[in-house]
Amino acid sequence: MVQGKYAGQEEERVYRLQVHSRVKPQSLALGGKALKEYATLADFEKGGAGWFYDAQSKYGTVHAKSEKTSVRAAYRFDLAIASDAVLAQTPAFGAAPDLGNAVAADSILVLNRPAEEPGHKLENAFDDKPDTWFRTIRDQSQKTGAHEFTLALGERRMINGFEISPRNDKHWQSGQVRDFEIYLGDRNGEWGQPVYTGRLKLVEGKQKVEFPAKAGSLFRFRVLSTQEQGQDENTNDPMVTATNGNGKQAKAFNAFLPPQVNPITISEFRVLEAPAPNRAKQQLALSEAKPDLSRNLSKPRLLQMNGLKFSKGLPVAAQSQVDYRLSGDWQLFRADVGIDDSCRQAGGLQFQVHGDGKLLFDSGLIAAPAVVKPELDIRGVSLLSLRTLGAHGKDAAKVCANWANATVIGFEGDKAGK
Template sequence: MRLRRLSSTVLGAALIAALIPGSATAAAPQAWSVAGPGAAVTARLALDDTGHLSFGVDLRGSPVLAPAPIGITTTDADLSAGLSFVSRADRTVRERYTKTTGKQLRRDVTLTESTFSFTGTRGAHLDVVVRVSAEGAAYRYVLPSGGTVTGETSSFTLPVAAPAWVLPYNSNYENARVQTTAGAAATGDYGFPLLAQVGADYVLLSESDVDGRYDGARLSHVAGESAYRIRLDDAQITATGRLATPWRTAAVGDLATVTGSMLTDDLAPPSKLTDTSWVRPGMVAWSWLSEHSSPSDPARQRQYIDFAARNGWPYVLIDEGWNAEWVPSVVRYARARGVDVLLWFHWTSLDTVQERDRMLPLLKSWGVAGVKVDFMDSDSQARFRWYDDILAATAAQHLMINFHGATIPRGLQRTWPHVMTLEAIRGAEQFRTRAAQNTIFPFTRNVVGGMDYTPVTWAVTDRDTTDAHEVALALVYESGWQHLADRPETYEAHPEALRTLSQLPTVWDESKLLSGAPGQETVFARRHDDRWYVGGISAVAAKTYSTELDFLGNGRFLAETLRDGDDGLVRESRIVRRTDTLSVPERANGGFVTVLCAYTGSATCDRPVRRVPATTLTVDPASADVRPGGTVTVAATFTLPAGGPITGVTLAPAPPAGWTVSGATVRDSSMRGGDSLRGSWRLTAPADLATGFTDLPVAAEFTFTGDPGSPDTPGKRPVHVEQAVRVLVPPANPAGTAAVSDLPFLTESNGYGPVERDQSNGEADSGDGRPLTLRGTAYAKGLGMHSPGEVTIWLGGACTAFSALVGIDDEVTQSGSADFQVLGDGRALAASGVRRSADPAATLAADVTGVQILTLRATDGGDGKNFDHADWADAKVSCAG
């Protein structure tokens, strides 16, 4: 730690001026330095004779960030000028922590910290806290009394000729990155992180520790200038009590240092979770990119689940289009095969306390392992407060989370270890892949945290990358959940690619950049447990890539390489030592993956793929009607048809909260092929049981001999096999002529937003629709759906007729279409045929005599669901009484 000491006369004058309110006495210029461990990185803070602060960073005695103005303004004070120095306090900060995701799971770093205290006009107080590590420097402001922030004068200065890789800002960070110079970048806003080359060194600008107390910033630049100024998302930021702003960060050094930097994590708050045993990274099969309609097809999702199970992938993500009616059964199907299900949500479906309190426990009861939340598209303080809320709520339910349409990570994955990845990248779903862009991402966006690029897809035909380049993305790009984005059939048509993907971990004990430059190529060596993985992607002409293997330990290693060959992907093997060189032929825009494992005489590094033994579980009865306080007796039989043994078998009901169970858990220490385990229990419903459908699950759990685990989580973990009795708690029968919109829904699903009562579909939240309007006539009663939509309603055999006027609501701006269908106890009773926006309202009537459950369904008309605002105007039933 080095301090340029002031004379006692100068320091005394500065202190006296600070203590006299309204004093116009200007202090002499002052400057301080804060050196990081090893003294390679030094932060420099200065106060000029007008009370303006500046901040810069030196590397090995030379500036990489020239001094640039800093400061903050509030509604009460301008703390960017007229400042007077009061005091300095120094300390050493040691950060030791373990993460669940990332390029380095265990971290032990030392930072030097100095807090500089200043006073401004009318005695306003400001602290500037500076931290420096061996790989960068950062600063933040502290307002001891809080206040309302109106802006920052914070900035960074880069040489105008410095090569720079910048991201024109938008709120989801999905624009293409631009290679330019710091000065030549066009006038406008730029997103973090920003990479620039200063001489032989590099600097990566970003921020850390952003949550609902502040907002997300960006950089504002004027063409031709050297300054990049901090611009906040909000015009005002409110704080109650002490406010510590986010850190403004600069990772500095050579490319290996910058890409290996964990400065944003080091500066983030410690983990808020004490137990992370339920957090599991891994490969994910994801269907939306390669076939957009598949998330609405439970049969197709089962095929993805079977594929994941065959290849040891622990997850399947069901994206937009899933239906609550079939998801629980698909989740049970998946878990019995050792696969967990993740579900997609639009963020507005989880933006209120009530929605989260209702939906998240329900997901947990279904057995869902995590959620993908999409379309936040904002860096505002309000949105970061929502991030705070949903992170706490998902953690409480042990649900992992992936943020799409999101901001960049700013240390979030350290503070909330159940965050598996974030998008904030121009990924494969843009359907245009360029090798030059791909080789920029590892040096920019991916440095600061998990990046959900959704790689390895042949479905993207507009690409200039080779097959090996595509496979290598799953290793070169770090993401706790790696969503592999093509069809099962496509991967199976590329068996060497599939074989490699099924062996790759998604988290790393350590990572090293071996070579590369943004826009040209990237080669990483990553270690997981006792083996190394080397992956490279290229945006240059064909060549032979060579690297020393001095990062290996002693002994012999089998090096197994996947690369592009003359007729597709090829695999090559050789035995190497740490003194050897790895050489791999690369095609133009190509890539490769090399796995290095201790050589034991085996011809491959492949480990066994986890495949769960097939079992069956039946429950009796399959369905039942129960009244509040009533009982139902459930019997279950769990069978291992063949193979085994399986061990530690348990069989027991797992009913919803409030139900009581009479009967003990059935156990067996070991089962072999042909063995069965049986049990019977009496379940009693709570007295306040709500009407509608309820599942009463019975679950078997077991482990199995020789379970290899997955690449990320080796070893045994229980397999969960579940079936459920479908219980109906019927409401009172309708009486007289009843409007359908006044009756309770047993079940509901909709294309966008909820099914609305007495208004059209607003596509987002309950109550956001307009009057139901068909060909200029408004209707006071009815249902507003968006195809594919469906409700079920209890009639109890008490009604004789249903009728409605159906059609596409006038509010849509382009032609929609829907087929309106009426079903009674699962039988088709009536249908409108496809109705389009130009068609007049059609009368739809059905005889519902004896029907217990009425289903009203609107399909998409066969041309997709856009603009399908399907109105059931004046829908009613005629009943006894």
């Protein structure tokens, strides 16, 4: 219904309506008056007010129109459909594609890359196109040691393997990886020891390597040797002819030169993510678990911070440590940490969370009434350690603190503590 006027406004118009219906209506009315049913869409288009049901269009489409009608009034179309009418059948949805457990290529960002041959960039290994290859530079004068690349995975993931394919032509043996190392981490450059080391076979097709799942948001792959080097470990030292007492050729070594690793070629590379357990979720308050180690854990008391009372948690003194051994697939640690109201004038301290000896969280100095809410990814952690330290203030020895609502979240069957 139109209100108001403007120059050139038409006072009457034809109203048209399309309704998707998998059932043909018994009748159609406009403003309580039955409309004519047309036999074909062509007749409907040529004729006046009426309707037509097209069963072939989008599993059923009702076309309806009015005569020229005043734009100043409201109108209503009514469709009558039998309650026992049978709906037209539509195709069933196909099964969802099986994407496997590979990290999606659009989630991967290359952080570090080896020297690439022009036209054969590292991203070619992740484009799902076997005919495009990643290849390192083939200039034998460039001796840079192990080939390696680092990938950002988009988020922290539990990684349990990778898939790798060689070039897919008649020279498939060339440039195949032999010895390798895998590192996982969350800060580029802070790697520690490799999570897995291995040796690939010389095969024409794809190889899949799996290892115990480890958590990380960064994936580092180091190539230590190629299959050509494995077949003849002295192929890169043709001038060395000396032998040892067993008749084996002696190896040349210079600590100031990087070891030579032949060029590599990879047509496809996928990082594999461990699927989440198919078990019901569980949430465990650590105050209900028996710690494996506890130092300066206070006697049970009412926990209160900034006027808020907490029914569950761990009351602690300064310089405390509470450790829990974790088994299973724990995912998250959560808590509300701060100074208890009963000693808020004494001073403040720091809260720390360690996982397997590695610092995961440090609150910095906290004093009342501040309350901090850490939420930490503890996937893959086997020893969770909650600590307080650095007491500071008017009466540092009497500072008391709370790990209120200290909770781990995982799956049924996961265990924490003794």
